[in-house]
Amino acid sequence: MTDSFQASYKKLEYEKVIQQLSQHTVSTLGRTKAQEILPSIQEDQIIRDLEETEDAVMLLRLKGGMPLASYEDIRPHLNRVRMQGTLNGEELAQIGRILRTIREIKTFFTKVEEEKIPLKRLFEKIRDLDTFAKLERSIFSVVDEGGYVLDDASSKLKGLRQGIKQTESRTRQKLESIVRGPQARFLTDALITMRNDRYVIPVKHENRTTFGGVVHDQSSTGQTLFIEPQSVVDLNNQLRQYQVEEKNEINRILRELTLSIEPYREAIGHQLNRLVELDVIQAKGRYAQAIKAVKPRVSNDNKVALLQARHPLLNDDEVVPNDIVIGEDFKTMIVTGPNTGGKTVVLKTLGLLQLMGQSGLFIPAEEDSVMGIFSSVFADIGDEQSIEQSLSTFSSHLTNIVSILSDIDEKSLVLLDELGAGTDPQEGAALAIALLDAIAQKGSYVMITSHYPELKAYGYNRPETINASMEFNVDTLSPTYRLLIGIPGRSNAFEIARRLGLNDMVIDSARQLMSGESQSVDQMIQDLESKRKEAETRAEKAKVELKDAQKLHRELKQAYTDYQNEKDALKKEAEKEANAYVEKAKLDADAIVKDLRQRQLEGGQQGALKEHEFIEAQSKLSHLKAEEETLQKNKILQKQKRKRELKVGDAVEVQSFGQRGTIVEKADNKQWVVQMGMLKMKLPESDLVQLKQEAEPKQKVSVRRTSSGGVSTEIDVRGERVEEALNRVDKYIDQALLANYPQVTIIHGMGTGAVRKGVHQFLRKHSQVNSFEDAPANQGGSGATIVKFK
The missing domain is CATH 3.40.50.300 (P-loop containing nucleotide triphosphate hydrolases)
Structure with missing residues (x-):
């Protein structure tokens, strides 16, 4: 880099931008790394860096950013591990926090990948990021976040600390009896303090021999002596012994833990460098958000x-x-x-x-x-x-x-x-x-x-x-x-x-x-400005019109897409309902055939109904479920079959069964009862094609009328008590099943919710109920329940 090039950075205030960028890092290492950023002249490097920043901006927008907690520079700690030194508790905690951050980042990106967030560079950046879960657990089983060695780090340490607490308690009790008792008059102040790591009390100089013991310090005036009374000397000695043993045990624990880091030292150093890179990348993203910047x-x-x-x-x-x-x-x-x-x-x-x-x-x-x-x-x-x-x-x-x-x-x-x-x-x-x-x-x-x-x-x-x-x-x-x-x-x-x-x-x-040339130039510039303003006005108008046209285009495109989606959804729903209806018809037909066979066996009428006729009927009934795409085919045939009005006695072809039959009764506006051999079924008019009447002797047919004309597809039990409502619903469902309704609606209202709860409990236990759910918002919402039968 030339001197003039480097001087240009300062004149263009590039260094101030980098300084602002560095403030968005979470560590001193990241801050230092950010301040070292320089422009690149390699296209692939520039594109990679911009895409990393783009990934950071996306993660900040969608996930709040990477879970980068503040971390310390542990390179001196790792160097001391290399030289077989012993780390203190705080240094070990700092390493543990970095290991935890690495683990959390790895977990974070695993979830990001599962959510299919389209990152361009960062997945590759963290692919070789290793976690050290076992070492992390070992560290935090010994020290806490602040580096304090935990009591449970070893059983011996726990026992020593219990001994320290008990000895301290006994020592303070003895001294409390002095500072609170009749001997308090010999003290300059009723307090317990420490000198040279031993408990002492402030005694007046003239009473120095009252308590015996050891003088550890005196006030600046010499009027107060800090004396360790003879009564607590042994306790203080014991306390001191516990403290020495505690220190030795802590040193042993920390030394063992430091040695356990050595196999991972180089790997941790490598992961630390990757952590610093992520810190800088996230800082770029935060800075982009702060100045409302975009990717060029x-x-x-x-x-x-x-x-x-x-x-x-x-x-x-x-x-x-x-x-x-x-x-x-x-x-x-x-x-x-x-x-x-x-x-x-x-x-x-x-x-x-x-x-x-x-x-x-x-x-x-x-x-x-x-x-x-x-x-x-x-x-x-x-x-x-x-x-x-x-x-x-x-x-x-x-x-x-x-x-x-x-x-x-x-x-x-x-x-x-x-x-x-x-x-x-x-x-x-x-x-x-x-x-x-x-x-x-x-x-x-x-x-x-x-x-x-x-x-x-x-x-x-x-x-x-x-x-x-x-x-x-x-x-x-x-x-x-x-x-x-x-x-x-x-x-x-x-x-x-x-x-x-x-x-x-x-x-x-x-x-x-002024010279004529200067005036003409000035006039030319004035004319240019006038034309420029006129062009700007036209351009602004065109821009508004283009924006409106683009908006209309987007709306039309979206409306067309919505229409196509809705059409496909309705088509699939219609096919699904049609197949469900055919499936139900098949089950009903199976039941009728079974009933006919049973009656034949019971009646003993040999030859009246042939077995192969039953087999043929069941074989055809098993193919009643049409493929969804074929349900809308043969539109010409459907138009032809509606040209003539159907009436009782007409010969018809049942399309779904592929069988001929005779209309014996009109069930309602859209359905007819058709006799097909020994079977009699209620079928929709759209499934029937009228045939030319053949000259054949009419057979007398016995018909049992079943009409659903008097049963509504919904029942309203609002305002009734739970018992009354359930009785009405029970009877109504029986009627609806006899009428072959595939589904009905029960209007129970919202109120306290007692009737709704009772109805739902009743429906769960009913053997003929396939499913139920709240009605759509435009049909009553949770104030009504749609019931579908098996």
Whole structure:
């Protein structure tokens, strides 16, 4: 990296962006790693980094992010393990917390994969992430989160600590009897304290021999002595012995636990590095959310189109978004306009967003923005006057530009602020043009800002070069900070002077002093601005109309999709109901045939009904269930069979059975009772095709009428007591079964829910009920129950 390239990072404030990014990490290791991020010039690396950031943004949106808890730098701990040192409890707890975080991340991604969340890179990133569940359990069976060695770490430690507690309790009891008893008058204060890890009491100097024992300390005045009374010396000795043994036992436990880490040391170090990478990736996602950034598309031929781009370090209420385009139709952009109009901000925005994109960061712009891949981004921005080196602003800028010219190539992006400023205007303009020609010869991409009118003509005449300007509102005498590509900036001095009250005569005189060329250029720019505003108005109108048309198209497309889905669903439901009806008819027919056989056997009528006739009937009945797709076939035949009105006595063909029969009775508007040999069945009119009447002697048929015309398909028991309602429902279901209803509706209302509960309990026990459920919302919801029979 060249010095001028690195200096451009600072001028473009790239380091500030990286600093903001690092604040979204959860660890010092992640923060350090984030601060080391640099732009890449490798397309595959850039795409991979952007896709990792995209995965992080998706996980933050759908799952709240990866379960990354704050973790410490355990590399020194692992190094001490390598040197066979012993870790303390806190250090072991830190390792344990990292192992737990690794395990939780592995579990998290397993669930994400099960949920089929379409990640592009992170599944591959965590594929070799190992867990150390056994070691993690071992650590946390010895120490807690803060590193304190638990009592249950060993039976010996538990016994020692119990001994410490008991000895401390006895010692305090003895001392309490002194500080609370009659001997308290010999003390300077009624308290128990510690000196040299031993319990003592504050005794007045003149009473030092009252309690015997050992003096461990005295006050600064010498009036108070901290004495260990003779009565507790043995207890303190015993306590001290317990404490020494406790310390030795803790050291032994920690040493053994440290040794158990050694086989996993290198693997843990590797997993720590992967954890840091995930920390940085999630930080990129959080930063993208914070600045409302999007993933740019990558153009390897450097056709940059940053749509509604914003400077990431400016507040949303301060920044005006701009479309910044370079690289396709032109490689050089010359931005002119008034001071404080936003030219420098646009310059920095282009350079900074390009550096962010090449670093794998999302950019604050609109969707479908395109970034390039530049080998280097150079910037000469701001006042570089150097007092130490006795360099003027012009000299300092020129020194930077000379350095830049020596480093650029055909894939460099050059950003120059106020090119040629700081010297004689005529010479400065000539020098600026010469520098632009030199940069163009290198094939670099360049955006400059300038005040020189000569550069406006340069931008118009040179190939692959375009003028641009920052819009200025003459009415309010203030800049709008909008970048206008294709229109050079014009002087607004005369308009501003008139607004500020300067005499028109003076303004007209000034106009006459301007050269004709300058006036014509100014007029040309004014006309361009007028046409641009007119074009913007038309474009905005077209944009609204296009948006409305796209919305209508989406709605129509969705409506068509919904229609197709509903049609398919209704078709499947109809086929399902038809098959269910046929299946029920088959069961009914089987029952009739069985009944006929039984009656034949009981009656002893030999030859009246042949066995092969029963077999043939059952074979045909077994094929009653039609394939779902064939139920809607033969539409022409269905139309033909409805041409003539059916009546009692007509010969018909039953389509579902493939049998001939005779109509003996009309059951209701859509159903007829048909005699087929020994079988008599109630069939829908749509299943019957009228046949030509054959000349054959009529047979007298005995008919037993069963009509369902008087039974409703629903019953209302609202307002009744549970017992009364259940009695009515029981009788009603019997009637519905006799009427061959496939389903009925019981209206019980909501109320307290007692009737509904009772009805549901009754239905669960009924032998003929197949299923029941609450009615749809538009049919009563939980206030009614739909019952389906077997």
